[in-house]
Amino acid sequence: MTTSSTTRTAVAAAALLLPAAGCYDAAAMIERVRNDAIQSRLEEIDLGDFHVTLPRDETNSETTEVFVDVYGRAVRYRLADIETKLEEEDYSYRQNMLLAVRSTSNEELAEPGLGTLRKRLFEVVNTTLADTPVEQVGIEYIRLVRH
Numbered sequence: 001m002t003t004s005s006t007t008r009t010a011v012a013a014a015a016l017l018l019p020a021a022g023c024y025d026a027a028a029m030i031e032r033v034r035n036d037a038i039q040s041r042l043e044e045i046d047l048g049d050f051h052v053t054l055p056r057d058e059t060n061s062e063t064t065e066v067f068v069d070v071y072g073r074a075v076r077y078r079l080a081d082i083e084t085k086l087e088e089e090d091y092s093y094r095q096n097m098l099l100a101v102r103s104t105s106n107e108e109l110a111e112p113g114l115g116t117l118r119k120r121l122f123e124v125v126n127t128t129l130a131d132t133p134v135e136q137v138g139i140e141y142i143r144l145v146r147h
Contacts, residue, residue, distance in 0.1 A: 042073040042135055045082055047125060048094065052102045066101055066109075067143040070121055072134035081132040093128045100124045114139055 049069040056063050074082055086093060100120045108116040122137040 041075055043076045043079055045072050045074055045079055045134070046070075047072045047086070047121075047134075047137070048097065050094070050097055050101050052098050054102060054104065054106075057106070063147050064106070064109075065145040065147070066104070067141075067145070068101055069140035069142075070097070070125075071138050071140050072125060073136040073138070074132075074134040078132045082129060082134065085129050085132060089128050093124075096124045096128065097121065109142075109144060114142065 047070040049067070051065065051067050054064040054066060072082075100123075101117070103120070104117050108114070111117075118137055118139060121139075122134075125137055126133040
Protein backbone atom coordinates (compact mmCIF):
# COMPACT_ATOMS: atom_id res chain seq x y z
CA MET A 1 0.00 0.00 0.00
CA THR A 2 1.37 3.39 -0.90
CA THR A 3 1.50 6.46 1.26
CA SER A 4 -1.19 8.24 -0.74
CA SER A 5 -3.64 5.32 -0.48
CA THR A 6 -2.95 5.05 3.26
CA THR A 7 -3.60 8.77 3.61
CA ARG A 8 -6.83 8.50 1.60
CA THR A 9 -7.97 5.59 3.77
CA ALA A 10 -7.26 7.55 6.95
CA VAL A 11 -9.07 10.64 5.61
CA ALA A 12 -12.07 8.51 4.57
CA ALA A 13 -12.22 6.84 7.99
CA ALA A 14 -12.01 10.22 9.74
CA ALA A 15 -14.73 11.63 7.47
CA LEU A 16 -17.03 8.72 8.33
CA LEU A 17 -16.37 8.83 12.08
CA LEU A 18 -16.32 12.61 12.55
CA PRO A 19 -20.11 13.17 12.33
CA ALA A 20 -20.71 10.51 15.01
CA ALA A 21 -18.23 12.08 17.44
CA GLY A 22 -20.79 14.51 18.87
CA CYS A 23 -23.81 12.21 18.76
CA TYR A 24 -25.28 11.04 22.05
CA ASP A 25 -28.68 10.56 23.57
CA ALA A 26 -29.02 13.07 26.40
CA ALA A 27 -32.27 11.55 27.68
CA ALA A 28 -30.68 8.10 27.91
CA MET A 29 -27.68 9.52 29.78
CA ILE A 30 -29.94 11.31 32.28
CA GLU A 31 -32.03 8.16 32.77
CA ARG A 32 -28.90 6.11 33.41
CA VAL A 33 -27.63 8.58 36.03
CA ARG A 34 -31.08 8.63 37.66
CA ASN A 35 -31.20 4.81 37.78
CA ASP A 36 -27.70 4.64 39.24
CA ALA A 37 -28.69 7.15 41.93
CA ILE A 38 -31.80 5.16 42.83
CA GLN A 39 -29.82 1.91 42.96
CA SER A 40 -27.33 3.47 45.35
CA ARG A 41 -30.16 4.33 47.76
CA LEU A 42 -31.69 0.84 47.75
CA GLU A 43 -31.16 -1.48 50.69
CA GLU A 44 -31.80 -5.20 50.87
CA ILE A 45 -34.50 -6.60 53.11
CA ASP A 46 -35.10 -10.27 53.91
CA LEU A 47 -38.50 -11.36 52.63
CA GLY A 48 -38.33 -14.84 54.11
CA ASP A 49 -37.44 -18.38 53.23
CA PHE A 50 -39.98 -20.85 51.95
CA HIS A 51 -40.13 -24.63 51.57
CA VAL A 52 -42.77 -26.31 49.42
CA THR A 53 -43.28 -29.58 47.60
CA LEU A 54 -44.44 -29.22 44.02
CA PRO A 55 -47.23 -31.42 42.68
CA ARG A 56 -46.13 -34.88 41.56
CA ASP A 57 -44.78 -35.08 38.01
CA GLU A 58 -47.24 -37.06 35.87
CA THR A 59 -44.58 -38.55 33.59
CA ASN A 60 -42.28 -40.12 36.18
CA SER A 61 -44.14 -39.73 39.52
CA GLU A 62 -41.30 -37.68 41.03
CA THR A 63 -41.90 -34.91 43.50
CA THR A 64 -39.74 -31.83 43.77
CA GLU A 65 -39.05 -29.99 46.98
CA VAL A 66 -38.21 -26.31 46.57
CA PHE A 67 -36.26 -24.38 49.19
CA VAL A 68 -36.05 -20.69 48.35
CA ASP A 69 -34.78 -17.64 50.25
CA VAL A 70 -36.16 -14.35 48.93
CA TYR A 71 -34.93 -10.81 49.44
CA GLY A 72 -36.14 -7.45 48.22
CA ARG A 73 -34.56 -4.12 47.51
CA ALA A 74 -36.32 -1.00 48.68
CA VAL A 75 -35.57 2.63 49.30
CA ARG A 76 -33.88 3.02 52.67
CA TYR A 77 -36.54 5.22 54.27
CA ARG A 78 -39.25 2.58 53.64
CA LEU A 79 -37.50 -0.35 55.34
CA ALA A 80 -39.15 0.09 58.75
CA ASP A 81 -42.61 0.40 57.18
CA ILE A 82 -42.01 -2.71 55.07
CA GLU A 83 -40.90 -4.77 58.07
CA THR A 84 -43.94 -3.61 60.07
CA LYS A 85 -46.33 -4.43 57.23
CA LEU A 86 -44.80 -7.89 56.74
CA GLU A 87 -45.20 -8.63 60.46
CA GLU A 88 -48.84 -7.48 60.39
CA GLU A 89 -49.68 -9.55 57.31
CA ASP A 90 -47.42 -12.49 58.19
CA TYR A 91 -49.87 -15.37 57.77
CA SER A 92 -51.53 -14.22 54.55
CA TYR A 93 -48.17 -13.08 53.15
CA ARG A 94 -46.53 -16.46 53.81
CA GLN A 95 -49.53 -18.32 52.39
CA ASN A 96 -49.48 -16.24 49.19
CA MET A 97 -45.72 -16.66 48.82
CA LEU A 98 -46.00 -20.44 49.30
CA LEU A 99 -48.78 -20.59 46.71
CA ALA A 100 -46.66 -18.55 44.29
CA VAL A 101 -43.71 -20.90 44.70
CA ARG A 102 -45.92 -24.00 44.54
CA SER A 103 -47.48 -22.86 41.25
CA THR A 104 -44.05 -22.85 39.61
CA SER A 105 -43.58 -25.30 36.76
CA ASN A 106 -40.47 -27.32 35.96
CA GLU A 107 -39.95 -25.15 32.87
CA GLU A 108 -39.93 -22.01 35.02
CA LEU A 109 -37.41 -23.59 37.38
CA ALA A 110 -35.18 -24.33 34.40
CA GLU A 111 -35.00 -20.64 33.39
CA PRO A 112 -31.46 -19.28 33.90
CA GLY A 113 -32.54 -16.14 35.77
CA LEU A 114 -35.76 -17.56 37.27
CA GLY A 115 -37.48 -14.51 35.78
CA THR A 116 -41.03 -15.87 35.86
CA LEU A 117 -40.74 -16.98 39.49
CA ARG A 118 -39.16 -13.67 40.53
CA LYS A 119 -41.94 -11.75 38.76
CA ARG A 120 -44.62 -13.80 40.52
CA LEU A 121 -42.95 -13.27 43.92
CA PHE A 122 -42.57 -9.54 43.17
CA GLU A 123 -46.33 -9.28 42.55
CA VAL A 124 -47.16 -11.11 45.80
CA VAL A 125 -44.80 -8.95 47.85
CA ASN A 126 -46.06 -5.68 46.42
CA THR A 127 -49.71 -6.74 46.72
CA THR A 128 -49.09 -7.40 50.41
CA LEU A 129 -47.14 -4.19 50.97
CA ALA A 130 -49.50 -2.00 48.90
CA ASP A 131 -48.38 1.50 50.04
CA THR A 132 -44.73 0.63 50.59
CA PRO A 133 -43.65 -1.48 47.62
CA VAL A 134 -40.20 -2.92 47.05
CA GLU A 135 -38.32 -1.99 43.89
CA GLN A 136 -36.89 -5.44 43.15
CA VAL A 137 -37.19 -9.02 44.33
CA GLY A 138 -34.28 -11.41 44.18
CA ILE A 139 -33.57 -14.98 45.15
CA GLU A 140 -30.74 -15.44 47.64
CA TYR A 141 -30.64 -19.17 47.04
CA ILE A 142 -32.83 -21.86 45.63
CA ARG A 143 -32.42 -25.58 46.15
CA LEU A 144 -34.37 -28.25 44.33
CA VAL A 145 -34.57 -31.79 45.68
CA ARG A 146 -36.20 -34.48 43.56
CA HIS A 147 -37.62 -37.62 45.16
